[in-house]
Amino acid sequence: MSEEVPSEAQDWKSRCVAKKQQQWDSIPKEWIISPPKEGDLNVMDIPRSCGILSPKELEITDMDDIVHILRNLADGTWTSVQVTTAFYKRAIIAHQLTNCLTEIFVERALQRAKEVDDYRAKTGNVMGPLHGLPVSLKDQFSMKGIETIMGYVSWIGNYAEHDAVLVQILYELGAVPFVRTNVPQTLMWGETYNHVFGRTSNPHNTSLTAGGSTGGEGALVAMRGSPLGVGTDIGGSVRIPSTFCGIYTLRPSYERLPYSGALNALEGQESISSVLGPMTNSIEAVKLFTKSIIDAKPWLKDPLVIKKPWSEDEYNLVDHGGRGGQLCFAIMWDNEVVRPFPPMKRAMDMTKAALEAAGHKVIVWKAHRHLEIYKNAETIFVADGGEDYRRDCDKSGEPLVISMRPDHYDDSFPFVDPYVKTLVGPLRSHTAYELWQLHKEKRILRKSYLDHWEATVDETGTGRPVDAIISPATAYPAPPHGLNTDSFYTTIVNAMDYATCCIPVTTVDPKLDQPFEPHEFYNHEDEALFNMYRPELFKDAPVGLQIIGRPQEEEAVISMTEIVDDALIKYRSSRTS
Structure with a gap:
């Protein structure tokens, strides 16, 4: 990366204003819409009603089936320029x-799309599986x-000299990278806000957070502004x-997919x-992306990627009784740190009923050393005492973001002090020896959890042991901005x-998700979140779950997720017919 060092006289706020104006200037003026009416919090249908998209463009972008989009691109029914323009x-x-984007480069993306179209016209073939x-x-x-600004003012002006390995592979597969999406300052937040680009909101209800740190992708993909997005995950991101x-995703194991250059x-x-x-709108698209990247042999470009080709045997669940056989899922109803909210409980009830109706078995997952695991992980994350964050902020003089609460915070919402502060204690730098002890403890905890699973x-x-665990990803649906404190369910x-x-x-x-009766609380955060829950606050918020498998078991987890998803579709259909 080449770095433009700002002059001492240049104020960090003025740099943010200039960058945001540059972003706005990159938007074609004929694509600008009127803002929604005050009080219209659900903006999901505005792309269909604003008049910017033609009927054909709505047909293209409303389609969740990426295989169908790729088929139309492959046979020439649609051109890449046509599809890229529609999604752009x-x-x-x-x-x-929702304020979901960072870098907007329309001409560059359309030029790439034209190159792909020209390749097909000249050769009669597709460029690759993501043509x-x-x-x-x-x-x-x-x-x-x-x-690549990544939420830091000091990174404004950092122009990449090389493509990340993932981007290299996407080009080889025929894809058209066309936008970049918003993140929080430092990345280590479950919400999305930074001083450069601002806050990303949830399109289902803009008073709620889109989550983080890949919140820009979440909002964009949910609004069908992208058929396929790529994010990162270190604690649930x-x-x-x-x-x-309300979309689908995969968190793969360490070093299964290429990270080099990111x-x-x-x-x-x-x-x-x-x-x-x-991050996509179908589990089929998750499979398509994962298989395509692995089939490209990323270990030849990223030395850390494990040389493990895509396995159809694992996808067909050979180690889980075979696809079509009975599976046994365990539901984590409660991790004994923060109790899931009523909508999460109802989602787990639905999933249990759907799987049992499909002939599978469902048992209870017993929490095992969760607080120890969470404390260990969070202590590792802050072992430098926050020096990494401070160095990048000090380069520009911008303050470190210490709260995701908006400036005009609604005081009727209780402040939730994250329980992790109690676990980790005062922020301080650890010695190398102390860090080694944390690594040692982590290995012991992984062995203990493996034995518990077995x-x-x-x-x-x-x-067989349990085939997969089903749990919430957070204890609640998307909360109001500034109130996402729980990452116990993801960080494990x-x-x-x-x-x-x-x-x-x-x-x-x-109506269905009424508050639970008061009960004994695990800790102060559990109590504060219980008091926060008011069903009307979460109007239109999606409710999702995670399906957890073993390390390096991406093929099997995708397959089992397809089975869960199909069971839920049939269950919902049976309830409404």
């Missing part, structure tokens, strides 16, 4: 409603000649926004690796390195 217009509409498909990227994946925004916070921290994952063989009745997956998918299940129904 919808992405710009989504941005005006002509627009793909959005979190503002971490460097693209040559484009800024693809899963939280996916469940908050920028990051906490670089050098390698005990709990950040991983990249797709012991479920006595309960399943299948002759990163610490244990479990391959995990997320799926949408339902939406909040204030």
Whole structure:
């Protein structure tokens, strides 16, 4: 990365204003819409009613079936220029409603789409399995000649000299990278806000957060502004926004997909690796992306990627009794740290009923050393005493973001002091020896959790341990801005390195999702969140769950997620027919 060092006289706020104006100037003026009426919080249908998109463009962008889009691109029914233009217009509409984008480069993307179309016209063949498909990227994946700001003022003017390995592979597969999406300052937040680009909102209800740190992708994909987005996850960063925004995702195991060349916070921290994952509107698209990237042999470009080709045997669940056989799922009804809200309980009830109706078995997952695991992971994350964050902020003089609460915070919402502060204690730098002890403890905890999982063989009745765990990704649906404090349900997956998918299940129904009766609380955060829950606050919020498998078991987890998703579709259909 080449870096433009700002003059001492240049104020960090003025740099933010200039960058935001540059972003606005990059939007074609004919794609600008009128703002929604005051009080219209659900903006999901505005792309269909604003008059910017033609009927054909609505047909293209409303389609969840990426296989069908790719088929139409392959046979020439649609051109990549046509498809990219349609999604670009919808992405710009989504941005005006949710503030989900960072870098906008229309001409460059359309030129790439034309190259793909010309290739097909000249050869009669597709360029690759993602031929002509627009793909959005979190503002971490460097693209040559484009800024990667990653939520820091000091990174304004940082133009990439090389493409990240993922971007290289996407080009080889025929894809069209076309926008980059918003992130929080430092990345280590479950919400999305920074001083440069501002706050990203949830399109289902803009008074709620889109989650983080891949919140821009979550909002964009939910609004059908992108058929396929790519985010990253170190503590829940693809899963939280996916469940908050009602879309699908995969958190793969360490080093299964290529991360080389992507920028990051906490670089050098390698005990709990950040991983990249797709964010889409169907589980089929999750499979398509994952298989396409693995089939491209990313280990030849990223030395950390494990040389593990896509396995159809694993996808066909050879280690789980075979696809079509009876599976045994365990539901984590409660992690004994923060109790799930009523909508999450109803989603788990629905999933249990759907799986049992499909002939599968469902048992209870017993929480095992969750507080120890969470404390260990969070202590590793802050072992530098916050120096990484401070250094990047000090370069520009911008303040470190210490709260996601808006400036005009509604005081009727209780302030939730994250319980993790109690676990980790005062922020301080750890010695190398102390960090080694944390790594040692993590290995012990992983072995303990493995033994706990293996012991479920006595309960399943299948002759195997539990095939997968089903749990919330957070204890609640998308909360109001500034109130997402819970990452206990997601971070355990990163610490244990479990391959995990997320799926949408339902939406909040204030009539069905009435508050629970008061009960004994696990801790002060559990109590504060209980008091926060008011069904009307979460109007239209999606409710999703995660399906957790073993390390390096991406194929099987995707397959089992397809099974869960199909069971839920049939269950919902049976309830409404």
